[in-house]
Amino acid sequence: MRIPLSKPDITDAEKTAVMRVLESGRLALGPETEAFEKALAGITGRKLAIAVSSGTAALHLSLIAADIGKGDEVITSPFSFVASANAIMYVGARIVFADIEEETLCLDPAKADSVITEKTKAILPVHIFGALADMDAFCSMAEKHSLKIIEDACEAIGATRGNHKAGGSGDFAVFGFYPNKQITTGEGGAVVTDDPDAAVKIRSLRNQGRAGAGTGEMLEHVRLGYNYRINELSSALGRAQLERLNEILENRTRVADLYSERLRNLADIRLLNPVPGGSRSWFVYVIMLKDPSRREALSSHLSRSEIDSRTYFPPIHFFDHIRNHGGFSKGQFPVTERVAESTLALPFYTTMTDKEVDYVCDKVAAFLS
Incomplete structure (x- = not known):
């Protein structure tokens, strides 16, 4: 008997959803993505969700939207998938690691607090192995030092701790939907936030910096952007998974x-x-x-x-x-x-x-x- 490390849970509901998109002829930037985003925002208790091509893309765009760049420091965990650190390097900021808690294996708030400097711009706690970091402590820390919080919730959709749920506390929170995750879009990710201006910027950034919320004229670009779009097939798959x-x-x-x-x-x-x-x-x-x-x-x-x-x-x-x-x-x-x-x-x-x-x-x- 061969037993793989992971395997997605795909039912007839997901197959039907994907076929619906194929038969529609609309394969990108359509109603499935909008519906997936609305459903994800509802589940996480946030006002807005922006679906993108991966959790890594979501981290990258969140850091840009938080105005983090060269000369800034971002505190995060050294015990994570490498993307949480790579994304900090993408924007030219400096990674500052703090060690993890023995009990949860998440970023230790006391150790994170000890490495805050005048250059610190954000904290990026990682909810490792589906366990929430101590968001009470990090929210208090962020308020005290005027820092942004970017939650890496790529491994933790649906998790809770105290009054917090995964993705519900940071200025931005990101999710990943790779096939080994709790739910999958094949490849994909998302940012959730309550900031409408930041959401407009992220939508533009994911679509080559197109004007407005990324829906302006096809050749009208107002900023450096990326091809971080999610496709309609992936969104339909994710939407069906969210329903389950x-x-x-x-x-x-x-x-x-x-x-x-x-x-x-x-x-x-x-x-x-x-x-x-x-x-x-x-x-x-x-x-x-x-x-x-x-x-x-x-x-x-x-x-x-x-x-x-x-x-x-x-x-x-x-x-x-x-x-x-x-x-x-x-x-x-x-x-x-x-x-x-x-x-x-x-x-x-x-x-x-x-x-x-x-x-x-x-x-x-x-x-x-």
């Missing part, structure tokens, strides 16, 4: 609970902690080996049984282009580095069966016994 969001999240929680029930008594691993005062939106299922030197052997053992696994995530500050950018070094962020050397993502997807979960857990337990 509660069902999808419930099923992913079911799979995570099955894993946790089977694995929690294994002495050689640690599992992700519950989110304090909230609920995780399950993106991946990650275990942490207490003896990190065994991780590669465990991954190889699973591979021999046709079970995919992957390390999640290598520390961003270890990558050459990031290290050279900020002068970062090993040992600088000890919690991130300790966690990163121990994590292994197991197969995880919405439609995963009890039999598949049992098979993976049996192989993990056999290796660790």
Whole structure:
């Protein structure tokens, strides 16, 4: 039995939605994208949503809309997918990392506060593995120091913590809809905000800097822009997925609970902690080996049984282009580095069966016994 690391949950509803677009003949910048944006804004509790071609594009455009550029500093987490740091470099700003919390693996507010300088322009907390960062702390910090908040919620749609929901707190928040995410558009992302002027600018930027909200005359361009449009097929797919969001999240929680029930008594691993005062939106299922030197052997053992696994995530500050950018070094962020050397993502997807979960857990337990 081959068990992939991830797999999208595509039903007849999604297939029908995509066929509807193909039959309409309108494949770009049409009613499906508008409807998808309206639905996403409603789910996140924001006034506006702008769908784009990827979560990375959403980060890039949010930073531009926040007027962040050369000479500015943006504080973020070194434990994330590299795009959250790359986007800061795109706009010419300086990445300032602060270490993560042991409990949630999200950016540590106290450590972030300690690296604020007069050049700090924004905080970019990452809701890692579907767990919200401490947005109460970050909102207070931003208000105190007049900073922008850009939430990286690419892994966390539907998550909550206290009075906050994913995407509901920052000046801007971004989502990603790659096929391994909770919901997918194939390739795609979105920005949500309550700022109508910023939304107009982002709509223009995603469509080559076209005038107005990106809907002006085809050859009328008022700023440097990008080809960050999402297509109507992707929007229709995302819209159908959003209509099933509660069902999808419930099923992913079911799979995570099955894993946790089977694995929690294994002495050689640690599992992700519950989110304090909230609920995780399950993106991946990650275990942490207490003896990190065994991780590669465990991954190889699973591979021999046709079970995919992957390390999640290598520390961003270890990558050459990031290290050279900020002068970062090993040992600088000890919690991130300790966690990163121990994590292994197991197969995880919405439609995963009890039999598949049992098979993976049996192989993990056999290796660790």
